[in-house]
Amino acid sequence: METSDSSRAARQPRRRRVVIGAVALAVVMAGALTVTAWHNRGGKPDTKSGGDARVATAVVARTDLSNDQTLDGTLGYGRATTVKGGRAGLITWLPATGTTVRRGEPLYRVDNVPVPVFYGSTPLYRTLEARGTTGPDVKVVADNLRKLGYDxxxxxxxxxxxAQEPVTPGEPGTGRTAGGAAQGTAGSATQTAPPDTTGTTTSTPPDTTGTATSTPPDTTGTRTSTPSGSTPSTRAPVQVKRGDGVLTSSLVAAIKRWQxxxxxxxxxxxxxGDLSVLSGAVRVESVQAQLADAADGTVLTVTSTVKSVTVPVEAGEAGSMKRGDSVAVxxxxxxxxxxxxxAIGNTVQRSDSEGGSGPGQPQLTVGIALRDTAAVRKxxxxxxxxxxxxxxxxxxxxVPVGALLALRxxxxxxxxxxxxxxxxxxxxFSKGLVEISGSGIEAGTKVVTTS
Incomplete structure (x- = not known):
């Protein structure tokens, strides 16, 4: 009798362990069935939960989704450009900070002579004096005078x-030859004809210097009269290229009227140094020079006249941006x-790292124009x-991202x-939501989600 009781007592814990193990296995199998059973019946999702446990739900909604990011930027007049003087002399007048200077207006004065602003991309890099001179610097002068209303x-x-006029050694920029005699009309020298061997005096042929021809002009045998003691430097004919201007007699006359x-x-x-060629109208950002300083150094810095926003953007993120995209400021x-x-910059710079201990992330500068400038007028x-x-x-x-179940x-x-x-x-995927589509999914459908 004692043996029977002890055996029964010994079997009870073992039976209890078997029951507990069976329950745990059933729970695991039920969980696995929930995720995988949707493949039953040819892959049709028809598994139903047998429990009545409460779960969190969300409603499928129809909405607009967007990927966006918000970054720090700076409102201002853009990058400042340094203006340097290009000729000898002393500075006798300077503009005030914040002054706007437009085409034809003086940016500063040297020896009491104004240095006006012309718009363009090629500065004067030589003296424009000899008729027939051709190049992009001449085009800058021609375009600006035309815009200012000059014929x-x-x-x-x-x-x-x-046909380019020969250059006579002289004092640059004076319009006078080395001998001190003033040059002819429009700064040109006079061509003379070879003497007539019949004894008859011939008239001087017309001056065709600076005129356009379809073929290179033949200048063989042509002599140019020059002041005594000076030798002209002949120049070969040149062909007009795209972006060139030509210093013609009419253009020289217009320059005189404008001057x-x-x-x-x-x-x-x-x-x-007689002109300051800039990309457009400018705002004086700061003045470095002082009155009576030499005019061949740094004079001032200028910016655009239009306010804009600049934003440093990590190089990897800038690839999703393009010119013309709208932003909210x-x-x-x-x-x-x-x-x-x-504008999206193409020069990569390193940002300041946190704590200033080493280089940060590579960045590009993105430029933004404001549609309503009145909003930042002050x-x-x-x-x-x-x-x-x-x-x-x-x-x-x-639906919320938490409603998605990843399938095996x-x-x-x-x-x-x-x-x-x-x-x-x-x-x-955007801000905790995900776009979905599927059979039977429509606005208003309830789905299970994480609480």
């Missing part, structure tokens, strides 16, 4: 040949204005926040409150 005459077309009006000596000659007063990306410079949107998906079905075979499904799994195709 410069017709310019030779691309491909034509130009007279601008308060400059009306010589018809322009030398290095948050101003210091918490108002928001719209802007457009107008600000010259300020920190701003810029929201970039790289992609937008409109009117799509979305790959892909995703969502679970309906009854337990059935429905395979879905995912699209954009």
């Amino acid at each position: 410069i005459g017709a310019q030779p077309t691309v491909g034509t040949w130009i 007279q009006s601008a308060g400059m000596p009306p010589t018809g000659v322009l030398g290095v 948050s101003l210091p007063d918490d108002s928001t204005t719209q802007g457009t990306i107008i 600000l010259d410079s300020a920190p701003v926040r810029v929201r970039f949107t790289s992609e937008t998906r409109k009117d799509v079905l979305s 075979e790959g892909g995703y499904a969502v679970q309906l409150p009854g337990g059935r799994l429905v395979a879905v195709k995912t699209g954009m």
